[in-house]
Amino acid sequence: MTTSPYDSYRPPDGDRKRRRRGGGRGPAGGRGGRGGPGARGGSGGRGWLNRGADGGREMPMVEDVEFTSYYGRPIVKAPPWGDEISLYLFLGGLAGGSALLGLGAQITGRPALRSTTRLVSLGALGAGALALVEDLGRPERFLNMMRTVKITSPMSLGSWILGGFGSGAGVVAVIEVDRLTGERIPLGPLKPLRHVLHALETPAAIASVLLAAPLASYTGVLLGATAVPTWNAAGRNGLPVVFAASASAAAGGTAMVTTPLDQAGPARIFALAGTAAELVAMKVMKDRMHPVEVEPMETGEPGAKLHRAEMLAVAGGVATAALEVGVRLLDRRAARASGGSATVRGGRTALRVGLQVASAAAGAALAGASAYTRFGMLEAGIASTKDPRHVVEPQRDRLEARQAAGITHDSITTIG
């Protein structure tokens, strides 16, 4: 509402409102700050703000003198991690889970499942590693990750896990390619080594499998061992479990897409178990976190992504369960009435194709759920650094809880 023509020159006050709200919304609310929204309207304490408006004195620069954050500015910095890292979190899990399926398929004699999962595993790993290098400030120095082994640095251990896993997965995948091409990889003079290479299959597979599961779960520690409030709280309350479960769902789901129905049985069960575990672990984790730390996981773009992840996981999970039941029934019937008329057999084939399509859709939903979980969690953490409230409130609460319990020796604030 304009009351004077000069009001049109007034700068938009959206910014100032935001800042004021930032202070008022802060932990101050209850403890010694402004007494809630009511205080905002009270002109009594803010009369001084107008002082100096006539130019007689110096005017205060800031209209809001009571805040418990520093102009609403972030306290903790967000790491310079973008979509590449989210992608890596997803692909790393996919690679690890697929390697597990690959060894299982090898042992139980499922050649189709074995070769697809191993190729997926190496492909995901390669793409993930590239994404990781791409996100470095100095990509040409990526090998510096191998300069030390540090148990306190999840990124360091992760690099070693990634490297070790990659070596094993690489050998296994090369063997797979060799097999797919009818052992026609031109080895030249090294031809006698083909036997050695193939003899390495099981040891390499076992070696990579030992690192596959840690590859899927260490990323939870990577995010957890940070000062980013949402990640740290999540890491303390089971984020590695969520990520490992999510990796199982991703690997199982992808195998459902790439593998014929009758060999994908274990992949379906793996994906189902992973999805169920992910949903449960996520719920438990959120319940155990401080509400202010959970908030970024439920609001904004990250919240939407995590919500989509949940929807996709539920839908894909139900579809996979139905599929598994359907395939079992179909098989039982096929076993009972082997042979049968041409039309019956034709019908069964059509049904099988339909189920294969459904399997691919359900698998894609589960893999998508896993990807959304990773993107959502990464972005939720970054969002949690933007507002100092997410840092200050949980810290205040835990400090006060300790003090209420009589523990006063560990505060960073002391008096002499």
Added chain:
Amino acid sequence: MTTQVRRETLAEGSAVGEASMEESLTTDRLGEPTEHRSWGAQAHERKGFFTDTSICIGCKACEVACKEWNSNPQDGTYELLESSYDNTGGLGANTWRHVAFIEQDGDRIEKARESGRKLVGLGMPTVGPPTGAATTPGAAASNEDAAASGGGCSGCGPSGCGPSGGGCGSGGGAQAGTTIEADLLSGLLDGDGTTADLSNVDTTPPDTADFRWLMSSDVCKHCTHAGCLDVCPTGALFRTEFGTVVVQNDVCNGCGTCVAGCPFGVIERRDDGTINTPTDRDDRSASEMDVHDEGTANKCTLCYDRLLEGQEPACSQTCPTQSIKFGDREDMVEQAEVRVRDLHAKGLTEARLYGANPHDGVGGTGSVFLLLDEPEVYGLPPDPRVPTKDLPGMWASAGAAALGMIGVAALSFLGGRR
């Protein structure tokens, strides 16, 4: 030319530093504060800052000196940030000292005083000598120093000072007199050394009847248990022989883990920045105009290069009021404790120390602060904790999750149809 020399000394020192880092890794991680256990073999005492914000006048000389010495690039585009006199924003890759400005009214001052009093009521730890020793010779000397070099800048008391007048000499002589007694010359003007109770004395500087400025020069904390150092995967960050934490920019590959690892939001990757120095001078090559160490993590080094030469850091050397003091960390904590007890004795109960407690979440900080309100008012976390403290539990849950995943995979194949 200077840069060249500095780079060389930096490289030389890093070898020593890495050795000490490895040692500290084996014994120092995740345990109790072990300041004196595993740091024993250091060639030097642990160095640190004591930033006494009660005598900061907000001149930002520390920011300038830091930027100049370390040739840090420019941050931002000189826009006004609408946050009192602070147009720097915060610490970052290119800003290693940052002066915060906070404007507060009378209510807020009262609340700060109350919250400080509460700390006493809670029985917060008193780490140093007992309260009776408030006027130890060392403390008196340091106060003398402060007064001498303060150049009689009288307007700046704990209840603030007006930047407009620089706080020096302009206006309201009589009132300013009481301010001196209340703060800067603590104990000295009382002659016999007794500390008078000044809580009822009007300590308000002229023209600022109902508000105060808080000014505080923030800097890297050089934590005892440093999150950035713990999570660095390349070993680019190391613990120096001075007990400080420094990045080797020729090793850092810019992964950014340390940025997330710092509970104070200090370290940052230098992704941009400009150097707007004249390019037409003959004696400077174009390469020197480039932003150096781009794409790597950057933060305060506590002027490692200067310490190696026996100098003190640029910020503390330039500080006109000795608000930033530099020395052996132990001495710094001692001075800080004497100072805060002094202020409390005078009724200025809003004073409190930040980072002096070896039992806090980061094992105490190398840079100790005297604050006049809650830490979050200054943009400092109220209960920071080194994130790697949670690592044992997290690795355990990651291991359990991995085993579970393998188990589920095995079961899937057992349960799957043939």
